[in-house]
Amino acid sequence: MNILLSCVGRRTYIADFLRPYLQVGEKIIGTSSVALTPGFSFCDLGVIVPPICHEEYIPAVLDVCNKLEVGGVLSLFDQDIDRLSNFRDDFLDAGISPVFPSADVSRICFDKVATANFLKEHRFHGPKTFSDLNGTREALREGSLHFPLFVKPRYGFASEHVFIARNDAELEVFFNYRNDMIVQEKLRGKEHSFDVCSNLDAEPLAAVFKEKLAMRAGETDQARTIYDPERLELAFRLARTLGCPGPLDIDLFIDGDRAAVLEFNPRFGGGYPASACAGADFPRILVELMRYGTYTPDTLSYRNQVFMMKSYQIICGTEEELNDNVVYASDI
Amino acid sequence: MNILLSCVGRRTYIADFLRPYLQVGEKIIGTSSVALTPGFSFCDLGVIVPPICHEEYIPAVLDVCNKLEVGGVLSLFDQDIDRLSNFRDDFLDAGISPVFPSADVSRICFDKVATANFLKEHRFHGPKTFSDLNGTREALREGSLHFPLFVKPRYGFASEHVFIARNDAELEVFFNYRNDMIVQEKLRGKEHSFDVCSNLDAEPLAAVFKEKLAMRAGETDQARTIYDPERLELAFRLARTLGCPGPLDIDLFIDGDRAAVLEFNPRFGGGYPASACAGADFPRILVELMRYGTYTPDTLSYRNQVFMMKSYQIICGTEEELNDNVVYASDI
Structure with missing residues (x-):
C-alpha cells in the first residue's frame, strides 16, 4: 500500500511523520501542480498534477492512485480538500481510503459563514459573524x-487579506477590498487549538489541547501542549458533531472559563508537530486505518x-537535482 | 575566537553555515530576549539578553562579548542592527569586529524615506516615495x-501592515492606519535580489544575483541564482556607495533593461541560502574577516x-530540553 499526500506543499514534516509506519517497499507519493515543491524532497515520488480547479484534476489524481497502488489519500491544503470531497465515492469505489470529509462537512469548514x-x-x-455591512x-x-473587528475573506486562508478595522471608515474600505469579505467579532482571550484524529467513520479517537504561542503567515509557529482531559470534551463533541474522517484542526480562544471556537480545518494543523512530539501519534493511526480500515488506540494520553x-x-x-524523483501524472 | 549571532531568531541556517569555519573549541553564541528561540538550538550557547530597546541591552551585549571572548558580532535583525550601529566604537574598543554598519548607514537602510x-x-x-497624502x-x-500604490510603515519589516491601495478611499484609510505610513509606487517587473559581502572597511568583495520566485511573510521563500557579471556591477556600485561591512541584501525589480532598487538591508537576506548553495561562501569570508581582519576571495564566481x-x-x-544550552546574560 502506498500513501498519497495530495498538495504536499511545504509541510514536509508530515511525510517524515508517516514514514516509520510504512512497510518495506511502500511509498509516500506527493502531488503538486508545480515542480518546485519543497514537499517533493521528502516523498519517495513527486507527481505533478493539473491545478486543483482544472477539470482534469480529479481524473489525474484517481489515475495516479490506481496506477501507483495508493491505499489512502490525505490532503494538506483546504482548497484541495474542498475539491476532493466531492469525489469521495470515486475513491471508495476504487478501493482507496479517502482520509478527508464529505463535501457538506468540507463546506462547513471552508466557508466561514457556514462555520458560524x-x-x-x-x-x-x-x-x-456578518456577511454584510448593514x-x-x-x-x-x-x-x-464592538470595534476592533476582523474583516476577512469568507473563503480565505493563510491570513491573506485579513484586516483589523477600528472604526467605520476602515470597516467600509476593508469590507469592499474584495467582494467576498465578512466581518467577525475579535474573540477575547488566548489562542489555543485542538488536534483531533477520527477514524474513517468520522468517530474521534484521539485529541490534543495546545496553546498557540506564535503565529506566522496564518500558521502556528510556536505552540505548547496542555494535558487537560476536561477541555478535550469540547474537541470530541465538536468533532463528533461535525463528522470528519482523519485529522481535524480546531482553533479556539480561551478567556477564563469561556472557550469560543474560531474555525476548524479538516487536515493536520500547523501546530500538529507539538502533538506528535508529545506522543499523539496520528500518522500511526492514519496508516493503520488506511491499511486495515480500523484502529483502536491504546491510550488517549499525551505529554503535558x-x-x-x-x-x-x-x-x-x-532543477535537475530537485526533480530527481518528480514525474508528470500524464507520464505514469 | 567565538562568534556572536545577535538576535538569532529563526534563521537557524546561518549558524549551520558558519560552523565549518570554526576551529576546535570555538563557539557560536546566539542572543535573544526570549527563551523560546529556534536559533538557540543551533548555537553552542544561547544567551537571553534584555529587549533591544532596553537601556541595559548594549551593556549586556558588550558584557557577553567580553566574558565569552567574542571576536565578531553579526546581527540577523534590522531593529537590532539599528541599535547596535550606534555603538560600533564600543565594540571596536573592546577588540570585537562589528560586522554591521555605522548608524548613518543603518538609518539609510532602515528608514524607507532615507532609502528613497x-x-x-x-x-x-x-x-x-511619499510621506504625506497631499x-x-x-x-x-x-x-x-498611478494606482495601485503600496502603503506601508516607514520603518516596517516582514511585510507587516503593507497595504495595496487601488483608489483614493483605500489610500486615505491605509495611510491613516498607523502614524508612520508612507506611499510607494508599485515597481514593475520581476522581483530580484543581490547578496553582497563586504570587508570590514565596507569594500564589497563578492555578490550574487538572484530571482525571487516566492515570498512568505515578507521573506524570500524560493529563489534561483542567475550568473550575470554585468548585472553585478549595480550591486557593487550600490554597496560601495552605501558602505556596509559584512552582508548586504538588496531587493530590486527588473523590467526589461530597467533595474529599480526597492530597498536594502545590512544583513543576510532570506534568499541567501541559494547563494550559499551556489558557492558564494559569505560565512567563510566573514569568519576570516573576524579572525584576521582581512580576506581576499579566490574568485567572485558562483553557480548559475x-x-x-x-x-x-x-x-x-x-522547556528544560530546549533551554539546555541557554543562560541569562546576567548569570554569565
Whole structure:
C-alpha cells in the first residue's frame, strides 16, 4: 500500500511523520501542480498534477492512485480538500481510503459563514459573524458588537487579506477590498487549538489541547501542549458533531472559563508537530486505518508542556537535482 | 575566537553555515530576549539578553562579548542592527569586529524615506516615495504616479501592515492606519535580489544575483541564482556607495533593461541560502574577516541556476530540553 499526500506543499514534516509506519517497499507519493515543491524532497515520488480547479484534476489524481497502488489519500491544503470531497465515492469505489470529509462537512469548514452557522446551530460559542455591512453596523449601533473587528475573506486562508478595522471608515474600505469579505467579532482571550484524529467513520479517537504561542503567515509557529482531559470534551463533541474522517484542526480562544471556537480545518494543523512530539501519534493511526480500515488506540494520553518551534529547512539544488524523483501524472 | 549571532531568531541556517569555519573549541553564541528561540538550538550557547530597546541591552551585549571572548558580532535583525550601529566604537574598543554598519548607514537602510533619498541622490532607480497624502495626491493628479500604490510603515519589516491601495478611499484609510505610513509606487517587473559581502572597511568583495520566485511573510521563500557579471556591477556600485561591512541584501525589480532598487538591508537576506548553495561562501569570508581582519576571495564566481526552497524545520521538547544550552546574560 502506498500513501498519497495530495498538495504536499511545504509541510514536509508530515511525510517524515508517516514514514516509520510504512512497510518495506511502500511509498509516500506527493502531488503538486508545480515542480518546485519543497514537499517533493521528502516523498519517495513527486507527481505533478493539473491545478486543483482544472477539470482534469480529479481524473489525474484517481489515475495516479490506481496506477501507483495508493491505499489512502490525505490532503494538506483546504482548497484541495474542498475539491476532493466531492469525489469521495470515486475513491471508495476504487478501493482507496479517502482520509478527508464529505463535501457538506468540507463546506462547513471552508466557508466561514457556514462555520458560524454550524457553531450557532449546535450551541458552540463562536465569533459573531456578518456577511454584510448593514447587519454589522446595526449590531454596532445596538451595542452587541464592538470595534476592533476582523474583516476577512469568507473563503480565505493563510491570513491573506485579513484586516483589523477600528472604526467605520476602515470597516467600509476593508469590507469592499474584495467582494467576498465578512466581518467577525475579535474573540477575547488566548489562542489555543485542538488536534483531533477520527477514524474513517468520522468517530474521534484521539485529541490534543495546545496553546498557540506564535503565529506566522496564518500558521502556528510556536505552540505548547496542555494535558487537560476536561477541555478535550469540547474537541470530541465538536468533532463528533461535525463528522470528519482523519485529522481535524480546531482553533479556539480561551478567556477564563469561556472557550469560543474560531474555525476548524479538516487536515493536520500547523501546530500538529507539538502533538506528535508529545506522543499523539496520528500518522500511526492514519496508516493503520488506511491499511486495515480500523484502529483502536491504546491510550488517549499525551505529554503535558511539550513545546514546538518552527525554523527553516533549506532545500537547494539545480532543477535537475530537485526533480530527481518528480514525474508528470500524464507520464505514469 | 567565538562568534556572536545577535538576535538569532529563526534563521537557524546561518549558524549551520558558519560552523565549518570554526576551529576546535570555538563557539557560536546566539542572543535573544526570549527563551523560546529556534536559533538557540543551533548555537553552542544561547544567551537571553534584555529587549533591544532596553537601556541595559548594549551593556549586556558588550558584557557577553567580553566574558565569552567574542571576536565578531553579526546581527540577523534590522531593529537590532539599528541599535547596535550606534555603538560600533564600543565594540571596536573592546577588540570585537562589528560586522554591521555605522548608524548613518543603518538609518539609510532602515528608514524607507532615507532609502528613497539615498537612491535619488546617487542616481539609482527606485520607487517614487511619499510621506504625506497631499504630495501623493498631487502626483496622482499630475499623472506622474498611478494606482495601485503600496502603503506601508516607514520603518516596517516582514511585510507587516503593507497595504495595496487601488483608489483614493483605500489610500486615505491605509495611510491613516498607523502614524508612520508612507506611499510607494508599485515597481514593475520581476522581483530580484543581490547578496553582497563586504570587508570590514565596507569594500564589497563578492555578490550574487538572484530571482525571487516566492515570498512568505515578507521573506524570500524560493529563489534561483542567475550568473550575470554585468548585472553585478549595480550591486557593487550600490554597496560601495552605501558602505556596509559584512552582508548586504538588496531587493530590486527588473523590467526589461530597467533595474529599480526597492530597498536594502545590512544583513543576510532570506534568499541567501541559494547563494550559499551556489558557492558564494559569505560565512567563510566573514569568519576570516573576524579572525584576521582581512580576506581576499579566490574568485567572485558562483553557480548559475541553483534553486532554493524553504520548508519547516521542527524543534520540539520540554522547556528544560530546549533551554539546555541557554543562560541569562546576567548569570554569565
